Each structure stands twice: as structure tokens, then as C-alpha cells.
Amino acid sequence: MTIAIPKRPLRRRVKKEKKNYNLALTANHLFSGKVVYFTGSGWANLLHDAALSLDGDSLISQAQNYIKNESFVGLELIKIDKLYNQLIPLTTKEKIRLSGPSIIYN
Amino acid sequence: MYQYDAFDHEILQKRIEEFKSQVKRRLSGELSEEEFKPLRLMNGVYLQLHAYMLRIAIPYGTFSSDQMRKFAHIARKYDRGYGHFTTRQNIQYNWPRLTDIPTILEELAEVELHAIQTSGNCIRNTTADQLAGVAKHEIADPRGYAEIIRQWSTFHPEFTYLPRKFKIAITGDTHDRAAIRFHDIGLEIVKNKSQEIGFKVLVGGGLGRTPIIGTVIKEFLPEKHLLSYLEAILRAYNLDGRRDNKYKARIKILVQETGIETYRTTVEQEWKEILKEGRTDLPLNAQIRILEHFTLPKYSHKGVTSYNFSDFYAADSDFARWINHNMHDHKIENYAAVTISLKPLKGIPGDISAEQMDGIASLADLCSLGEIRATHEQNLVFPHVFKDDLPALWRDLEKIGLATANHGLISDIIACPGLDYCALANARSIPIAQEIAQRFDDPERMEEIGELKIKVSGCINACAHHHVGHIGILGVDKKGVEAYQLMLGGSADEKASIGKITGASFDAEEIIDAVEATVDLYLTLRQDNERFIDTYNRVGMAPFKEVLYG
Ligand code: SF4
Numbered sequence: 001m002t003i004a005i006p007k008r009p010l011r012r013r014v015k016k017e018k019k020n021y022n023l024a025l026t027a028n029h030l031f032s033g034k035v036v037y038f039t040g041s042g043w044a045n046l047l048h049d050a051a052l053s054l055d056g057d058s059l060i061s062q063a064q065n066y067i068k069n070e071s072f073v074g075l076e077l078i079k080i081d082k083l084y085n086q087l088i089p090l091t092t093k094e095k096i097r098l099s100g101p102s103i104i105y106n
Numbered sequence: 107m108y109q110y111d112a113f114d115h116e117i118l119q120k121r122i123e124e125f126k127s128q129v130k131r132r133l134s135g136e137l138s139e140e141e142f143k144p145l146r147l148m149n150g151v152y153l154q155l156h157a158y159m160l161r162i163a164i165p166y167g168t169f170s171s172d173q174m175r176k177f178a179h180i181a182r183k184y185d186r187g188y189g190h191f192t193t194r195q196n197i198q199y200n201w202p203r204l205t206d207i208p209t210i211l212e213e214l215a216e217v218e219l220h221a222i223q224t225s226g227n228c229i230r231n232t233t234a235d236q237l238a239g240v241a242k243h244e245i246a247d248p249r250g251y252a253e254i255i256r257q258w259s260t261f262h263p264e265f266t267y268l269p270r271k272f273k274i275a276i277t278g279d280t281h282d283r284a285a286i287r288f289h290d291i292g293l294e295i296v297k298n299k300s301q302e303i304g305f306k307v308l309v310g311g312g313l314g315r316t317p318i319i320g321t322v323i324k325e326f327l328p329e330k331h332l333l334s335y336l337e338a339i340l341r342a343y344n345l346d347g348r349r350d351n352k353y354k355a356r357i358k359i360l361v362q363e364t365g366i367e368t369y370r371t372t373v374e375q376e377w378k379e380i381l382k383e384g385r386t387d388l389p390l391n392a393q394i395r396i397l398e399h400f401t402l403p404k405y406s407h408k409g410v411t412s413y414n415f416s417d418f419y420a421a422d423s424d425f426a427r428w429i430n431h432n433m434h435d436h437k438i439e440n441y442a443a444v445t446i447s448l449k450p451l452k453g454i455p456g457d458i459s460a461e462q463m464d465g466i467a468s469l470a471d472l473c474s475l476g477e478i479r480a481t482h483e484q485n486l487v488f489p490h491v492f493k494d495d496l497p498a499l500w501r502d503l504e505k506i507g508l509a510t511a512n513h514g515l516i517s518d519i520i521a522c523p524g525l526d527y528c529a530l531a532n533a534r535s536i537p538i539a540q541e542i543a544q545r546f547d548d549p550e551r552m553e554e555i556g557e558l559k560i561k562v563s564g565c566i567n568a569c570a571h572h573h574v575g576h577i578g579i580l581g582v583d584k585k586g587v588e589a590y591q592l593m594l595g596g597s598a599d600e601k602a603s604i605g606k607i608t609g610a611s612f613d614a615e616e617i618i619d620a621v622e623a624t625v626d627l628y629l630t631l632r633q634d635n636e637r638f639i640d641t642y643n644r645v646g647m648a649p650f651k652e653v654l655y656g
Contacts, residue, residue, distance in 0.1 A: 031133065032203045033157035069135025074153055074529075091586040092533075093525055097155045101526035103536050105200075106188040106459050 021079035021090065024050040025059045026097070027072035035097050036072060038063045043072060047087050047098050052080060107168060107477060108253050108399040110218045117261065118215045121222065125149045126208040133205065146204075148228070149211070150221025154529050157201045161224040162214060164480050166234035166252040166276075167195035169219075171467040171476040176217045178463035184210050189463065191448060191456040193520060193569055194273070195233050195480040196224055200527055222260060227268045229259040229340070235277040235284045236481040239400060240443050240489045242435040246295045246303055248276040248284075250397035251332060254388060257396070258333050265340050269347035270355040272340070273312075285482060285598040287311045287320045288574060290357045291339060296326060303329045309339060309369070310361030313568040317604045318358045321366045323373065330393070331377075334386040338377035342369065403475050405438055409495040410472050418497040425500055427549060428511035433496070440493050446486040446503060447510040447518060451547055454536050455521040456484035458508075465506035473499045482571075483520055483559075485513065516558045516625070517543035520571060524564030524581060525588065531564035533581025533588035534614075538562050541618045546625075555625060558638045561596075574598035576639045577621060578605040590617040594624065594650055595642045606647055609655050620654055627653045 024047065025038035036043040038059060040051035043066065053059050056077040063075070079090040089095050096102055110118075125145070132142040146152075150161040162177075177197060181189050184206045185199040192198055202210060214220060223231045232252040239247040255274060259265065265272070276293040277284040286292030292308035305327045311320025327335050343357045346364070361369050380386050388396075419426050434443040446466065449455050458466075466486065470478050473495045474488035481487060491499060503509035512518045519542060522528065524535030539562050546552055561575030572578035578593035589611040596605030612620050625638070627650060632641045642650070
């Protein structure tokens with residue numbers, strides 16, 4: 001089973017950065033579409049539980065063992081900052097993916 | 107309204123069974139994600155930032171109170187209690203589970219709704235003027251023709267894998283409320299010298315990365331040849347449209363690259379062949395059978411009247427304000443069409459809760475013969491309201507938070523889902539729209555400003571049509587930080603124009619100030635009762651640049 005690699009060239013984008021950021025691997029659950037993060041031994045809803053690595057390739061290859069029937073889709077490596085022991089995604093997009101829409105809906 | 111026949115029901119059922127099996131095979135791992143993705147897209151299912159999104163077609167924007175009740179039920183049972191009306195007269199849900207979607211589609215089919223033609227490289231749901239059938243100066247109701255196009259295009263084997271998506275819009279009025287000049291094909295119903303009905307056909311319009319105003323390819327297409335001519339346009343595009351580059355695959359690029367004259371010649375040649383085959387155009391009786399679904403209803407008033415419209419108008423200034431902005435002239439004396447704004451203060455443009463949906467359904471039964479329209483500006487319309495029912499309707503709409511008197515004003519903003527939901531977004535759109543509406547939240551100030559259309563898109567795909575906003579805002583990504591380009595001077599109506607960028611982009615706070623500075627300058631520059639767009643067209647960009655960038 002191979003992972004559907006996202007179309008955008010992740011590694012190239014990441015390597016362009018001068019600073020070496022920690023990376024986490026995120027995806028959406030196939031059944032519900034919910035946002036999940038790779039923990040190193042499975043998937044979790046909380047970024048707090050995510051496995052971090054400077055090496056995106058190794059995260060992707062570890063994750064291969066935990067994607068039975070491609071039940072996690074839209075895989076993406078994301079850059080993570082650590083602040084007071086909290087994991088914080090670097091981009092606004094990933095912050096919104098983590099905490100939900102920034103507006104009050106319904 | 108059009109009612110499904112046995113054939114419509116049958117093909118819908120078959121489609122649901124097929125998708126049910128595809129989902130099952132995907133969940134079991136029999137289908138890979140790569141294999142499944144195009145199949146789900148053909149059924150209106152996208153994967154967004156937080157969840158799946160299901161987009162449901164509302165053909166030409168017309169739907170019934172029962173269908174609205176079903177939307178409410180689906181919002182409650184399978185989603186998070188709300189839905190979102192889009193800029194293509196569709197509705198979408200932001201949180202369904204993939205596992206529930208086949209059941210949702212089954213439920214929708216019970217009320218003759220589906221998600222076909224809401225995604226993928228096919229002919230999408232045809233959009234139409236929201237006042238179709240009732241607009242005072244309309245030549246003919248465009249919805250019958252849109253229905254003919256729907257029946258011809260749904261599952262058309264030749265046009266299921268076009269180079270890119272393909273959008274058609276149609277209007278029966280010379281005042282264009284359907285933005286026909288910004289569609290792959292735009293159709294305007296016209297009459298020739300002999301008073302015969304036909305179509306002015308425009309081709310190659312569009313927004314997105316390359317905004318282009320459509321060009322007239324045929325000044326008068328006889329009514330009976332609608333389908334054969336559309337087929338000729340589609341065939342020429344299907345053959346010659348680029349498939350090597352997604353960004354150059356729309357028909358607008360083909361028309362620009364070949365030139366309209368060459369493209370027209372190709373289409374005419376194809377058309378001749380199709381006419382020779384003689385099987386595409388509808389026989390007259392079949393056409394009449396479809397058009398008959400769209401004749402004016404019999405207005406024998408049995409509404410809720412306990413007021414006299416004129417007395418109430420004179421007595422209540424809030425009601426008068428709502429009427430002034432949200433009411434539209436009607437073909438029939440003593441009747442009106444009204445816009446129900448889905449842009450209340452602090453609301454999300456186009457969003458509506460399940461409770462509000464139920465409320466609208468009941469009010470439509472009481473006051474609009476059970477009929478509702480969705481507009482491409484993300485509002486709703488009641489098309490058949492007896493004028494003396496308007497005060498009671500307004501009061502009931504107030505109770506459900508939908509009596510905002512802002513249609514066409516500065517707070518009636520189109521905004522796409524943007525970075526709050528959309529996986530393609532660069533920046534958030536909804537909070538920007540909310541902030542602008544808040545900044546101008548003073549009915550008198552809004553009235554003083556007058557008609558002003560603001561449109562906010564979260565990326566260059568332009569789902570909120572920012573290029574044709576009098577003021578357009580485009581979200582861009584500046585190294586992971588949201589920024590906003592400002593555009594001025596766009597217009598989607600019959601005087602179509604594409605907005606020009608003012609200059610360097612603004613951050614999320616600055617853009618609100620920039621809009622306010624632009625509007626304030628307009629108020630000082632305007633002559634008589636000029637609208638913003640008129641003032642801009644008269645004075646040009648320079649004074650606005652000056653005030654924005656010094
Ligand atoms: S314009 Fe861009 S951000 Fe907005 S809905 Fe369309 S694709 Fe998403």
C-alpha cells in the first residue's frame with residue numbers, strides 16, 4: 001500500500017526554509033473527514049500527541065504502517081513551532097485546521 | 107415548478123445506488139483514494155480543511171418549501187444545524203461524514219434533489235436570474251430553457267470529461283442579474299424583428315485566474331436550435347480545449363487563443379453537421395411540455411393579509427426601508443418579489459440555520475405559493491408575494507433574524523468560505539466581510555452610500571466573484587500570513603467590467619480601513635446621486651490610489 005502523496009512538492013517547500021522547523025504529519029480521516037495527526041504509532045485528534053521530526057520523509061515512511069486501506073487521506077507535512085511546551089502550527093491555515101473555523105457558525 | 111417524471115426518478119435512483127457502492131468499496135479499501143476522488147467529486151463531495159463538504163444542486167435557483175424543509179432536516183440530522191448558500195445558487199453542508207453521504211443523497215432524492223453537476227469537469231448546474239418568471243420587464247422566463255439544458259446535459263456521455271468545468275447562465279431580462287457575461291456560455295433571451303424568441307449567445311466569459319468578459323458568438327439563435335448550438339460550442343471546446351494545463355483549459359482561453367472569429371467558424375461548421383444529423387434539438391411538443399412547467403401560477407390571493415401595504419409603509423420607517431431595498435417590481439399588479447437577505451449583521455454571508463430554513467419554508471407556503479429562489483449573491487427570494495402580505499411577512503422574518511434591509515447595499519457582501527473552510531484558500535473571507543459590515547453598521551450611512559457591491563474571495567479561484575465587485579477583495583498568502591488585494595470598478599451586470607487592483611496588498615486590519623477610505627472618498631467625489639461604480643467610472647483609479655497609498 002502506498003500513500004497518496006499530496007500534489008504540492010512538500011519537501012521542496014520545507015527545504016527552502018532557512019530555519020529547520022519541526023514537522024508533523026497531518027491528514028483527514030477517511031470516514032469522517034476529521035483532522036488527525038500522526039503520533040508515531042497511530043493517529044490522534046490532538047496536535048499535542050503528534051510525532052515531530054526534522055525529517056519529513058521518515059515521518060511519511062513510518063506512517064505507511066498505519067494507513068490500512070488508505071483510511072487517512074490528504075496527507076501533508078506541516079511546520080510546527082514549540083512555545084512554552086505547546087505545539088503550534090506555523091501557518092494560519094494549519095492553525096484553523098487545528099482549532100476549527102475562526103468564526104462563530106450557526 | 108418542474109416536477110420529475112418517472113425517468114428522472116429512475117436515473118437518480120440508479121446514480122445513488124452506484125455511488126453507494128462506490129463509497130462502500132472505498133471504505134473497504136477495494137477502491138484507492140486516487141480512484142475514488144473523481145467519483146466522489148462527480149457526486150458533489152469535496153474534502154475541505156476540517157471535514158467533507160457536500161454541495162447540492164438547486165437547478166436554476168428555484169426550489170420549494172418542501173425542499174427547504176429537507177435541507178433543514180439534513181442540516182440537523184447529518185450536519186451541524188446549518189447550511190450555506192453558494193454563489194452558484196447551490197447549497198452546501200460543511201460537516202457531513204462520508205459514511206452518511208449515500209443516505210443523505212437518498213433523502214434528497216425523495217424531494218427531487220441531488221448533487222450531480224456540482225463538481226467535476228462537466229456541465230455544471232445552469233444558473234438563472236433569481237427573478238425569472240416574475241421580473242417586470244422580462245422577455246420570457248429563462249428557467250424552462252435552463253431545465254431543457256439540465257435534461258440534455260445531465261450524464262451527456264460526450265461531455266462528462268470536458269477539459270475543465272463548464273458553466274452556463276441564462277437570463278430573460280435585459281438587466282442582467284445572472285452575470286451571464288462571466289460564464290463559459292451566457293444566454294440572453296431576445297426577440298428578433300419578427301418578435302420571435304431566441305437567444306443572444308455569449309461565449310468564453312469567466313473569472314478565476316484569468317477574468318474575461320464573454321464575447322457574443324451569435325446575436326440571434328432561434329429558440330428551437332438551443333441545444334444543437336450549445337452542442338456545437340461544447341464539441342468545438344471538447345476537441346480543441348487544452349488538457350495539458352489546468353489553468354489554460356477553460357473555454358475562455360481557447361476563445362482568446364484562437365480568436366472569436368475562428369472559434370465561431372469552427373462552431374458553425376460543427377453546428378451544420380449536428381443539424382444534418384437532426385437529433386439534438388428538441389421536438390416542439392417536448393419543448394412545450396417542459397416550458398409549461400414554468401408558466402405563471404394562478405394568483406388567487408389567500409395569504410395572511412391584515413394590513414394595507416401603503417398605510418403600513420407610511421407608518422413604519424423600518425418596514426419602509428426594507429421595502430425600499432428588498433422589494434422588486436412584479437409582472438402582476440399588487441404582487442412583489444422580495445429578497446430575504448442572508449447577510450444579517452455579524453452573520454456569515456449565505457449561512458442559514460435549520461430553524462431559519464424551517465421558518466422560511468412555512469413563510470413561503472403562507473406568502474409565496476411555496477416557492478423560493480436562491481440568488482448568486484447568496485440571498486433568497488420569495489417570488490410571489492401579495493403586497494398586503496408584506497408587513498406580516500416582514501414581521502415574521504424579523505422573528506427569525508432574516509429581515510435585514512440591506513439588499514444591494516454595502517453590507518450585502520458576497521464572501522466565499524475562504525480559509526475558514528476551504529482547502530484551496532489563501533486567506534479568510536468571512537471575517538473580512540463581517541468586519542466591513544460592522545464598520546458600516548448604520549442604516550442611514552448605508553443608505554447614503556447607496557448601491558455598492560463588495561465581493562470577497564479567499565483565493566484567485568474567485569468563487570465570490572471579486573473581480574466584478576464594485577469593490578473586490580482577494581485574499582493572498584504572504585509567506586503564510588493572510589493579506590488582501592483591493593480592486594475597484596468591477597461589475598457583473600450588462601455593463602460588465604473587471605475591477606483593477608489598487609496597488610500593494612493590505613493586512614487584515616488595514617483592508618477594512620482601506621475600504622472605508624475608498625467609500626469616504628467616493629462620498630466626497632460623487633455628483634448628484636451617482637452610485638459608487640458611476641463615480642469610479644467617471645474619476646478613474648487615480649484619486650483612490652492617492653487616498654490609499656499617498
Ligand atoms: S475562492 Fe478560493 S478560497 Fe474561496 S471558496 Fe473558492 S476556492 Fe475556496
